[in-house]
Amino acid sequence: MKRHSSLPLALSAVVLLGCMQSAPAEPTVAMRGRIAFLRCAACHSLGAGEPHKVGPNLRGAIGGSAAQTVGYNYTPALRQAGLRWDDATLKHWIRNPAALVPGTSMAYSNALSETEIEALLVYLKSETQSR
Ligand code: HEC
Known part of the structure; x- marks a missing residue:
């Protein structure tokens, strides 16, 4: 009986450690970016081969010419429009596409x-x- 009782405790320690590692106090830039993308995710996929939604899959677009997918x-x-999605153009677009x-x-x-x-x-x- 006694031998078994420490197992749940050990497991919760492992789970707790895992949580602490994946949740740093200050969100990283990448995390903030991921959260911001939630505003786009309803209409855009990013992964290779993922289908278009209301808007196009953005995988090939970022850094390249507009409307090529x-x-x-x-x-x-x-x-x-003859645009290229560099940083300045993307910012302008995200602020106000129309x-x-x-x-x-x-x-x-x-x-x-x-x-x-x-x-x-x-x-x-x-x-x-990256992928
Ligand atoms: C309500 C749906 C919707 C939301 C939300 C949305 N988009 Fe779009 N997006 C579109 C549509 C539709 C197009 C195609 C526009 C066209 O053909 O004129 C587009 C096009 C784009 C393009 C051009 C892609 C290319 O291949 O040239 C980029 C870049 C883009 N969106 C980025 C974003 C980002 C970043 C966000 C979040 C901040 C976002 N979009 C939010 C619907 C959306």
């Missing part, structure tokens, strides 16, 4: 702070370029 029906407005590309179908009103946008860009780049 195969299998997504972009608006003529975005196709003809101001950058009048006639775009990306209906999104910015609720992100500049710090959140910076973190979001770090996250987008690491997610779309």
Whole structure:
């Protein structure tokens, strides 16, 4: 009996340690970026081979030319805008898509702070370029 009683305690210690490691007090930039992306995730996937949603899968887009992803029906407005998704253009877009590309179908009103946008860009780049 006595031998068994310490097992649950040992298990909870392991679980507790695991939690402590995965939840640092200060959220990292990558974590803040991941949280900011929740605003985009309803309409955008990021992973290789993941299907488009209302908006295109962003994997090939970040850092590249706009409206190039195969299998997504972009608006003529975005196709003809001739944009390249560098940092400055992405920030402009995230703040107000319709101001950058009048006639775009990306209906999104910015609720992100500049710090959140910076973190979001770090996250987008690491997610779309690392794997
Ligand atoms: C309500 C749905 C919706 C939300 C939310 C949304 N988007 Fe979009 N997004 C779209 C649509 C639709 C398009 C295609 C626009 C077009 O064809 O004019 C698009 C296009 C884009 C493109 C251009 C992709 C390419 O291949 O050129 C980028 C980059 C982008 N979105 C980033 C974001 C980011 C970052 C967020 C979050 C801050 C976000 N979007 C939130 C719907 C959305």
